[in-house]
Amino acid sequence: MVYKLVKYFKPYPNNDNPYLTGRDVLTVFTCAGLILFIATFVVGIRCLMDFDKGLLDAKNHDLVDINIPLV
DSSP: OHHHHHHHHSOOSOOOOTTHHHHHHHHHHHHHHHHHHHHHHHHHHHHHHTTTTSSHHHHSOOGGGGTOOOO
16 A cells, blocks of 8 residues: 555656556555455454354244244
8 A cells, every 4th residue: 555655646757648547546446445355354354253152042042932923
């Protein structure tokens, strides 16, 4: 990320580059992709830490405990 920012703000002698506007778009999508990747990794680690903790009560209940009329 730091390398990308250094390359982005480095002054270029030739400003007639036809791909100059594309660099801005690629930088935005690179940063957005990196943020989404890190968020996905964090959520995955959180789910892995919560694994095998939450559904035990839901799996072990009886139909009598629910109070649903059986027709």
